[in-house]
Amino acid sequence: MGAPLSRYQVVIKLPIPTAKPIPLPPIVLPLPTEGLDVEGSEILTHNDGTLLYKDKRVIIHIRDATSHLPRFHLANCATLVEMKHAGRFERYVVSNQEDGYFHIRMGSSSLQQRKLPVCQNCLDRLRWKGFSIETMSSSFRKTVVDNFSIKEFFFKYPHSLHKVLPVYSDGSASKNEYPTNWDEISSELRRQLGYVCQSCHLVVGEKNKRFLHVHHLNGIRMDCRVENLKCLCISCHANQPMHDQMKFTSEYTEFKNKFRPDKDDQY
Numbered sequence: 001m002g003a004p005l006s007r008y009q010v011v012i013k014l015p016i017p018t019a020k021p022i023p024l025p026p027i028v029l030p031l032p033t034e035g036l037d038v039e040g041s042e043i044l045t046h047n048d049g050t051l052l053y054k055d056k057r058v059i060i061h062i063r064d065a066t067s068h069l070p071r072f073h074l075a076n077c078a079t080l081v082e083m084k085h086a087g088r089f090e091r092y093v094v095s096n097q098e099d100g101y102f103h104i105r106m107g108s109s110s111l112q113q114r115k116l117p118v119c120q121n122c123l124d125r126l127r128w129k130g131f132s133i134e135t136m137s138s139s140f141r142k143t144v145v146d147n148f149s150i151k152e153f154f155f156k157y158p159h160s161l162h163k164v165l166p167v168y169s170d171g172s173a174s175k176n177e178y179p180t181n182w183d184e185i186s187s188e189l190r191r192q193l194g195y196v197c198q199s200c201h202l203v204v205g206e207k208n209k210r211f212l213h214v215h216h217l218n219g220i221r222m223d224c225r226v227e228n229l230k231c232l233c234i235s236c237h238a239n240q241p242m243h244d245q246m247k248f249t250s251e252y253t254e255f256k257n258k259f260r261p262d263k264d265d266q267y
């Protein structure tokens, strides 16, 4: 807005959005790591500790396991923080299943459905039903893990951050989904615009492109026409209508500290 147009007069060609999101297999995402730039790494952390992907609370797990059965994560727990700091390139999967069964691959076997236990560090991070690694016995903790319900978790921490929307859609309501190749579309747009915010013109740069989002002007995520997309820094994005929740992410704070130490207008 208000930018000299010439600066952005580039011919933009985006991949054509694929028609329908396919429910399975789940979206494979590398975990965002400090200083490491990975495609499609858009897992954010809500200030309540839960994990967000594309404006929704999600749970994640490793799909390719080596020796022991992986745990699934609900929060930016000690395990995930440690992995990020160690710069480990493990691949995580965002899943929608709520029955506790996940698609994983053990060793060299093919993809299979397995019941996975919830991560205790996550329960501790969220103080789920008072869960505490420090004060609870291991047998008691195991009981909590065995009885953990993903449905109950998403009841307490709804998928949707927008409270005006129903928590669960009944399947008949059309979902506002992104195309399956959204990551590619979003990456291409940011790259072709030179990693600059189209609102405040901040040069975010390729290295920090996780702070640069692609916003849908009309709110319809499947509508990926160039004129409906706007490349915005996380700060400008959070100022869009209905985007206030973005201000409660640790990435927002991180961005503010990194890029706007003096222009602190939001808090």
Ligand SMILES: [Zn+2]
Pocket (backbone or CB within 6 Å): 072, 073, 074, 075, 077, 078, 079, 080, 119, 120, 121, 122
């Ligand atoms: Zn965890």
Ligand SMILES: [Zn+2]
Pocket (backbone or CB within 6 Å): 214, 215, 216, 237, 240, 243
């Ligand atoms: Zn947006």
Ligand SMILES: [Zn+2]
Pocket (backbone or CB within 6 Å): 197, 198, 199, 200, 201, 202, 232, 233, 234, 235, 236, 237
């Ligand atoms: Zn901006």
